[in-house]
Amino acid sequence: MEEYYRYIDDTKFMDWVFSPTVELDQYWEAYIKEHPEDRATIIKLKVALFTFKSKQQFLNTSQKSNLLDNIQKSISTNLKKRKVRRLYLQTFKYAAAALLLFLVGTLINIQNKKVEDWPPMDYSTELNSSSNTQLILPDGTQINLEDSDSKVRYTKTGSIIVNKDTINTLAEYRQPNKLIQLIVPYGKKSRLSLPDGSIVYLNAGSRFIYPSCFEGGKREVRLLGEAFFDVAKDKQSPFIVRTQRLSVKVLGTQFNISAYPLDKSVETVLAEGSVKIIQNNKKFFNKDIFLTPGQMASYDNETGKFTVEMVDIENHILWKDGILKFENLELNRIVKKLERYYNINIGFNDPLTGMVIITGKLDLNTDMDSVLENLATTMSSEIKKLNDKNYKIM
Amino acid sequence: MELQSEIIDHEKFWKEFTEGSQLAFTILYNHHIDQLFAYGIKLFGNDELVKDCIHEVFLDLHLHRETISYPRNLKSYLFKALKSTIFRRLKRERKYATLPNDDILIFDLEYSIEDKIIAEEVTKEQKQIVETILRKLNKDQREIIFLKFESGFDYDEIAEIIGINRDSVYKQVYRILKKLRDILEKESMVLFFIYSLLNGAKKKIKKDKKVVQILGVEFPIG
Numbered sequence: 001m002e003e004y005y006r007y008i009d010d011t012k013f014m015d016w017v018f019s020p021t022v023e024l025d026q027y028w029e030a031y032i033k034e035h036p037e038d039r040a041t042i043i044k045l046k047v048a049l050f051t052f053k054s055k056q057q058f059l060n061t062s063q064k065s066n067l068l069d070n071i072q073k074s075i076s077t078n079l080k081k082r083k084v085r086r087l088y089l090q091t092f093k094y095a096a097a098a099l100l101l102f103l104v105g106t107l108i109n110i111q112n113k114k115v116e117d118w119p120p121m122d123y124s125t126e127l128n129s130s131s132n133t134q135l136i137l138p139d140g141t142q143i144n145l146e147d148s149d150s151k152v153r154y155t156k157t158g159s160i161i162v163n164k165d166t167i168n169t170l171a172e173y174r175q176p177n178k179l180i181q182l183i184v185p186y187g188k189k190s191r192l193s194l195p196d197g198s199i200v201y202l203n204a205g206s207r208f209i210y211p212s213c214f215e216g217g218k219r220e221v222r223l224l225g226e227a228f229f230d231v232a233k234d235k236q237s238p239f240i241v242r243t244q245r246l247s248v249k250v251l252g253t254q255f256n257i258s259a260y261p262l263d264k265s266v267e268t269v270l271a272e273g274s275v276k277i278i279q280n281n282k283k284f285f286n287k288d289i290f291l292t293p294g295q296m297a298s299y300d301n302e303t304g305k306f307t308v309e310m311v312d313i314e315n316h317i318l319w320k321d322g323i324l325k326f327e328n329l330e331l332n333r334i335v336k337k338l339e340r341y342y343n344i345n346i347g348f349n350d351p352l353t354g355m356v357i358i359t360g361k362l363d364l365n366t367d368m369d370s371v372l373e374n375l376a377t378t379m380s381s382e383i384k385k386l387n388d389k390n391y392k393i394m
Numbered sequence: 395m396e397l398q399s400e401i402i403d404h405e406k407f408w409k410e411f412t413e414g415s416q417l418a419f420t421i422l423y424n425h426h427i428d429q430l431f432a433y434g435i436k437l438f439g440n441d442e443l444v445k446d447c448i449h450e451v452f453l454d455l456h457l458h459r460e461t462i463s464y465p466r467n468l469k470s471y472l473f474k475a476l477k478s479t480i481f482r483r484l485k486r487e488r489k490y491a492t493l494p495n496d497d498i499l500i501f502d503l504e505y506s507i508e509d510k511i512i513a514e515e516v517t518k519e520q521k522q523i524v525e526t527i528l529r530k531l532n533k534d535q536r537e538i539i540f541l542k543f544e545s546g547f548d549y550d551e552i553a554e555i556i557g558i559n560r561d562s563v564y565k566q567v568y569r570i571l572k573k574l575r576d577i578l579e580k581e582s583m584v585l586f587f588i589y590s591l592l593n594g595a596k597k598k599i600k601k602d603k604k605v606v607q608i609l610g611v612e613f614p615i616g
Contacts (some may be wrong), residue, residue, distance in 0.1 A: 011546060018544055049543055056544075057434040059445070067445055068423050071452045072416065210474050352410075353416050 010047075011070045013042075017049045061298075098247045101226040113217075134187045135162060138212060139180035143167065145190065149322075152182065153193035169227045175334070178212040184225070187343030189320070197232035198239065201320040204340045205260065228257040228320045242280070247298055249276045255291075256317045260340075269316040279304070322365040331356045331379065335393075336376070342368050346383075353381065412459050423452060423545050426472055427544060433473055437480050447479040470551040473541075477555060508574060534558075538566050 005015040009098050014023040059067065070071075119312050124377050133145040135152060145152070145162055153161050160167045170386040184190045184202045192200045196214050206225025219239040231239045233252030241248045243259035246266050253273025259266040268277055271293040277289040277297055289297050289306050298313040318325045326334055335346045341364060360378055362371055372391060376383040383394040411418035427448070434444035451472060457463070462471060531539070534556065541547045542563075543553060549567075553560045 008542075008571070014543060014546060020533070056428075057435045058428045059431050063445075064424075064427055066428075068420065069450065071423070071449050072454075074449070074453055075419075075456050352421070355417060355421060380566070 003038070004045055005199070007042065007045055013045075015048075017046050020156070050384075058303070060305075062307070062309060067173055082153075118341070131185055133162075133185065133190050134181075134183045135182070136181040138175075138180060148188050150188070150190045151192075152190065154195045158195070161229075174212045176211045176213055176215040179209050180212055182208045182210075184208075185343065186340050189341075191320075194232075196234065196239075201228040203227065203258075203319055206393060208378075221260060225255060225260055226256070226319075228254070228256045228317050230254050245301060247278045247280060249278060250274070252291040256318075263301075265301060267296055267316070268299075269296040269311060269313060271313050277306075295317070319364075322363065324362040324364055325360075328357050329357045330354065331358060334358070334375070338362075343389075345390045347390070349392060349394045353379070353393055414459075419456065426469065430471075430472055430476055433540070433545070434476050434480060435455065436537075437477060443480065443483065447476055447483060450479050451475045467551075469545075470555055472545060473545075473547075474555045531570070534572055535566055538563060539570060542567060 012024070012027070016022075016028050028042070032042060033169050053101065057122060106214060131144075133147075133150045135143040135145060139144070143162055151163055155161060171245060181194075182190060182192060182202065184204060184206045186205045189204055190202045192202065192208070194200065194210060194214075195212075196219060198219075200208065200221075203226035206223065208225075208227065209222040211220070214237065216257055217237045218273070219234070219237050220242065221240070222242045224244065227241075227254070229239075229241065229250075231250055231254070239252075241257060242258065243266055246259070246263065246268070248255070248257060250267055250273065253275060254271040255273075255275055256269045256271070257266070258268075268275065268291065270293050272293055274293075275291050277299075279286050279299075286393055291297055291308065295308055295312050296311060296316065297309045297370050298309075299305070300307070312325075312327055314326070315325045315327055315329075319337075319341075324334070324337060335354065339346055356379065358378060364371055369385070372383045374394060379393070384392045384394055386392055407418055407421070411422060430448055430451075431444060433445060435441070438444065454475065455472070462468065537556060538552060541552045542549075547555070549560050549563050552563045556563070
């Protein structure tokens, strides 16, 4: 028994079991190699403990902030909250039955077929280098798009027009299985018209992959980052945007997806029409999400849960016109957007400042320094320029 | 481009909190709310009641902030406060409805192992193991499992939250481990199989030989 205790009282071991990270995986794999005599103990214990990882229930973001608001209200009036007698006890007796049903339900849980794989994304090009927006053709040709707000479109004959230059592509590359990649580094954005007439606005720090032409009743593209889509109507062939964890399926509509790999969640905002959101590793009980205009679905990458709420669409799509509008947003989130937009770093003198909630609008078409100054003024603090790339909010 | 995670100075933070900073209060709330709510739901599975009780706990925390030390005891203080608030509330409400007299707090652990074994169909044996383990634990043991294994409390803190002494907690953990070991000895092959499913990518089943390979060791199955 002693050998089990050694690990049970080791927080590094418990963390590995209940909230594993890549580092912990590596640490313990190395540890097992060094202590082969403990291998069986460690594996057995991990399996057994993992069996007891329970299902945890959390409040969603808006429930949390409502509760906090209520608490702060009663603090300010300094009165104990009026105690409302509710019918909790009615629900109590059903709780046990519900738990039973839950257990039965999940035991028959089976996995649906996975979405078929796409060729892996090429991550070789750095997003934060000061390079230009790049268009990579099926034959590997890289075309530099020098403007910070570039435009790519197609002619009826299939030639690509980049800004004002026409690029003639060979007919053999105009095949659905020939993929084109558009890489928009930090500090740039791009507007792309696809061969089907759909328009995609790509935000800073995004990768977008699409086929040279759409065929076979399907229009599939792949996105890493943020984009606003204005999809041309074609009831015969659905338009599917794949991100790392979610896929969004539409027929003809306007919507925004923000799926940056480093963000905590994937956000889909619908402006017009309707969309269907599908988890890539769908389980039997995962329902697809349907949005109506004005709604936003946030998918939490960690918990795998969706929250759907009504939002002000402008807050999420005005970036394509160079305007950043936000409502009750943490300064941290705004700063992150600005960092991507301008390809700079913004630090905080006091980390607490980052948690301040603000509402407002920034016109990013004016020069960067005055945008940052505007933001600092709103915060009634100062922003200090350390060097070309680094700023600090005091 | 990711914001560097900044380390907050605990003492400075606590000072700001005791001086009544709203920002510090918000941070503290955000830091603990998920774990508190998850714990509360396990004590008594009613969202509204748990939310109400959390409300009361934070209000009390604000009112008594000057007498609480930070940071060592804060988390267990909050857990304990939530538990006693829920308990008090239920006791009072019991006057108005029929409830089983003992065990007001049931401590439900909804196990998520079923969710994890989605890669393959759940076999009869695996189902049995989970049920066996569930049956063999009592309410206190379930709570100790949650507090010790999942919430990272030490023996002293658990003793305080549950209201028994440290030695009893230690003995209970010993008993839980013993039960686990018994199951492990008997069913280890099947458990290894579960483990391999949990680890998805590491699993390699050679069809002709029927073995599972885990961390370089092969175990026969079937």
